[in-house]
Amino acid sequence: MTTLGGHASIRLDDSEVAPVRLAAGDIALVTGTGQYTISDDPSTGHQVTICGGRKYLPGGKLAADHWNLAPRTYGDGLPGATVMLRAAFELHSVVGDRLLALLPPPAVVPAGPRTGAALDLLAAEMSRDEPGQDAVLNRLLDLVLVLALRAWCAESATMPAWCRALGDAAIGEALRLLHAEPARRWTVAELATKVGLSRAAFAARFTALVGEPPITYLTAWRMTLAADLLRDTDETIAAVAHTAGYMDAFAFSAAFKRACGVSPSTWRHQAH
Template identity: 35%
Template sequence: MDILHDYLVRARASGAVFARSVVRPPWGLTLPGSIQLSLHTVVRGHAWVWLDNPAEAERLLPGDLAVVVGGRDHHLADEPSPDRCVTHEQFWAAGADEDPDAPHAAVFLCGAYRLAGDVGQSLIRALPPMLVIRPSAHDHLHGVVSLISSELTQSAPGQQTVLDRLLDVLLVLVMRASYQDSSDAPSWYRAAQDPRLGRALQAMHEEPARSWTVPELANLSAMSRPSFARNFERALGQTPMQYLTDWRLTLAREYLMAGELTLEQIARRTGYSSPNAFAATFRRHVGIPPGRWRQEVSG
């Protein structure tokens, strides 16, 4: 099992909102920080994107991709000037030039979406506030963006499903680009690249219900028990059993949010001998019983 896949499949985006705009200068819009994750790419022309300081704006050319994490407003315009920007509601309410071949016209895509649950939040926290990726003409990112742009040119049955799945692919490629050689990548991502520690992580993800022991995991990693424990804690900042407990509770919260399993079923799937044992561990780490946590999350 690919560990990144295991995280992403539990954080699948849905209901993605995309907009394709064709505009001529001057133009600009401000998008609110309440959007969990925004994506912007230029199909033709150019655009500038920035957070608080227009002096730090990044220029986007065709094929470039900007990913902005929620929390702060951000801005998109033909020039890095706040004076050009209106609210996103005002921008799209005003309509857009329908002729993409008009002189000086810019064609760009905006996407806004949300990732589900704790896993989605942890993936987003590992991203920088704004990430600009500049793929080559033959890069996979370029191909996916082209497919999204093509899908948005006309309405067709199943369009939302197509956009959601393309967004899944795009997110995987963005995460790869962001995490590759980054000191800010999640510790589990870096550890998963280690050929020895990666085997232990893979085993815990594939069989979270199994009663793993440190000697068993060390054996899978072809290391002595002390060496494995030392290297694991150095790489991930916690012991193997702490990591396993955290992953089990992450899964438990996902199951609780889905509301499809009983506490007994969740306990069994996450490696606990009884609902009481599961509830005790959950309360010790989360602070409240799982039943109450589910009620609070579901509103």
């Protein structure tokens, strides 16, 4: 969520974290499925609850029609009111979980020129109801989310090592190669040649910047991709193993269990 004008306070209802104040243009990234409260001040009582895309007044009654000011817009519309924009993403990806798990509750991205321009365009589109509107809004929301995550990573002291390593010419290129072709039978020597370093220099530099050796990182990345395939597709264990770079399903199953604590078939069953 973000405040487009005025200020707001956001409180996670099931957390001991203190309420966070948002100035105009700030973006709050809230992960998880817990309830949270948005207000002008933490002491302000509840006036409306949003659940399942509907607005309810205290007591459980649906909000009256006068709350709807425009398409996708509601409130009282009084002069000087704080304007907020809220969107929700349903993510079902172990790949995404690796990044989201690093975000504090909540992660606040201060207002800036790059996110501000995207928010202005999104706000202008929000109040319209024209052909193709959903496609436009979905892509603008994706843009705002990526810009916000990138801005947070650039300023955060807790940014993951692999993310910082992308800024290194040689190690960043090695990571891009691993991400692009995870099933390839990579060796440290081949990766070193690809990025123009000796084997020893590459291995030492990769480990120092990423926090683990190249093949250890590759194995973890393969297991992450495999977990998503097991949950989101009906591919056989053997097919998933091949996609993850294993010719032998038994070797893949053993590696997956070491990484995830359960067998591939158990993971698939639990995920569904």
